[in-house]
Amino acid sequence: MIKEKLNLNSNLFLAPLAGVTDIPFRIICGELGAGLCFTEMISAKALYYDDKKTKKLLDTDPRENNTSVQIFGHEPEIIAYATRFLTENYNFKSIDINMGCPAPKIFKNGDGSALMGDLNLAEDVIRACKNNTDLPVSVKFRLGIDENFMNYMQLAQICERLKVDYITLHARTRKMFYSGEADWSHIKRLVENVDIPVFGNGDCFTKEDIRKNMEYSNCDGVLLARGAMQNPFIFSDDEIKTKEEVIDTIKKHMQLKLEFYEEKRAILEMRKHIQWYLKGFRNSNKVKNKINQLTDLVEIYKILDEFKNE
CATH class of the missing domain: 1.10.1200.80 (Putative flavin oxidoreducatase; domain 2)
Structure with a gap:
């Protein structure tokens, strides 16, 4: 179980959120009970080119003890460099590879969810990360590019073969962005078919949403994005606050x-x-x-x- 492996107090994680998951918000969420808190999503290429603004996003504070980093990119050699750089210069709990971001700019560059369109390249990217760190490595992805191209199971099996420590499935396609409803039946199916910890992501805005979806899918934990952004108390035992x-x-x-x-x-x-x-x-x-x-x-x-x- 990844919670025990990383010595965490909760299997509810704070997702990377641009412009939101800075040090102050991570401290707040950590104190409220988040098991793991991610920095904002980091460009591997920006690290390769020594971009100061990107490196600033990697700053942490002694009051944090549960911070992880998520990187994106599609060039294995640059992913390898970024992974070594992060491992050697920072004290993150783990490294996550983003293969789910639907943003047009990211997708057009071949990063994020675009990697689901080339599983051979996705495998090379994961291997490059795994081979250059002793930290736990995870991968976050979506159901697929669209409803006619849902290959999340194949990507999960690649992750399993490469001994990725856990995977996170956002139960929407790239085409959906954040519209419609996240279909947790796919998370349930994934849990039933791979021997690797699975975290669910999508449409968990209350404790009841979390309870219902975890009970239904039997997933190992939940990665909270908009639900945590709008209500960080979702990490605490008692969500209803005065x-x-x-x-x-x-x-x-x-x-x-x-x-x-x-x-x-x-x-x-x-x-x-x-x-x-x-x-x-x-x-x-x-x-x-x-x-x-x-x-x-x-x-x-x-x-x-x-x-x-x-």
Whole structure:
């Protein structure tokens, strides 16, 4: 079981999310119970060309003890270089290879889910990663390119043969992006047909979603993306939080942001998180709209405190 192998406290993982899974958010999710927290998705080619902006995304903090990295790329020799670089220079728990990203720019370059269109190349990429690290290696992929080209089982069997430590299946095709519903019957089928830990991904927005889908598929864990982004309390034992607990967490998140960014940027970036944190509370729309107009930290805290005490 990958949870035990990595010495983790949970089989609920935080997925890589561009512009979201920075150090402050990873610390928050880790403290709330996430077993593993991923950095933002990293371009192997950018590491190869020593891109400083990309390397900045690899920064971690001593308060993190469960951070992993996900890389993307389609050139085995560049994947090999990036894997060695990450293994030798950082202290990540594991390395994940992205073969599921549907973004047009990524797909057009032959990366992400495009690799599902060339399983021989996908195999070479996985082998290049496995051969250049002693860290656990995982692979994340989708059902296939579209409904007429669903080859996730074949890719999973390649992963099994290459002794990948676990795999994650997003139960949508590339063509679907994030539309429609994730079909967990495919995750169930995968669990029944491979002898390798399987994590599920797709449409888990509540604890009940997680319970239902894990029970149905018998998967080993869940990788949470939009569900965690919108509600990091999904990692905690008690998902339902009081207004006071949520606002205290917002303030803690803001203070962490201020440690790593100048105040203006921290406030601007926290606006989206505050929208998500306050979702579902009565009269929260008025508060969110006010905060979206503010750039002064004292004023933001004043509005949050007033809302907490309503």
